[in-house]
Amino acid sequence: AEELKIAVGAMEISDKTVGDVMTKIDDVFMLPDTTTLNTKTVAEILRMGYTRIPVFAAGDRNNVVSLLFVKDLALLDPDDNFTIQTVCNYHQHALRFVLHDTPLRVMLEEFKKGDYHLAMVNEIVEHEDQDPSYQLQGVVTLEDIVEEILQAE
Ligand code: ATP
Numbered sequence: 001a002e003e004l005k006i007a008v009g010a011m012e013i014s015d016k017t018v019g020d021v022m023t024k025i026d027d028v029f030m031l032p033d034t035t036t037l038n039t040k041t042v043a044e045i046l047r048m049g050y051t052r053i054p055v056f057a058a059g060d061r062n063n064v065v066s067l068l069f070v071k072d073l074a075l076l077d078p079d080d081n082f083t084i085q086t087v088c089n090y091h092q093h094a095l096r097f098v099l100h101d102t103p104l105r106v107m108l109e110e111f112k113k114g115d116y117h118l119a120m121v122n123e124i125v126e127h128e129d130q131d132p133s134y135q136l137q138g139v140v141t142l143e144d145i146v147e148e149i150l151q152a153e
């Protein structure tokens with residue numbers, strides 16, 4: 001029965017998209033680039049338990065500019081009071097965007113290349129009087145796709 005579930009899951013990813021399995025933006029733990037990395041904020045980041053944290057600029061959650069990796073915090077001295085922006089500028093982890101209607105199969109192939117394992121999910125919003133813009137919808141990771149294949153809820 002477990003094998004059948006996996007087989008069904010593997011077939012089902014063919015008609016699903018990134019938007020179907022992503023973590024929605026309201027549930028994404030992200031931080032402003034101006035955050036000071038002191039004992040209190042580092043403790044909060046560790047408590048959340050995520051490995052990768054999207055970082056936004058200008059107080060705009062739609063404007064994600066970098067990724068903070070929790071492992072970047074390991075060698076930090078909390079008394080230095082570095083900002084997230086300083087740490088991110090130093091590490092420069094690749095930040096990738098995909099559109100919400102990207103087929104899961106395509107996303108899986110992309111993750112399998114191994115360059116990155118979390119992507120920001122965007123939607124294109126049309127406007128009457130100006131160029132289309134991007135609206136951030138969430139994040140997707142390899143785990144979200146694997147869960148879909150294993151039919152784990
Ligand atoms: P890892 O397992 O590589 O240590 P992780 O536990 O932080 O990383 P994943 O295992 O890749 O994250 O993903 C687990 C779930 O958490 C997925 O549903 C993913 O979309 C979600 N997720 C990952 N990062 C965040 C984040 N910063 N905020 C909210 N949800 C996240």
Ligand code: ATP
Binds near residue numbers: 062064097098099122
């Ligand atoms: P141009 O308007 O010059 O063609 P672009 O905005 O399309 O540039 P690209 O680098 O071609 O930028 O974008 C590749 C992908 O990166 C887009 O599909 C989009 O999802 C994402 N992207 C680029 N810039 C941003 C941004 N500032 N915010 C969110 N997503 C972005």
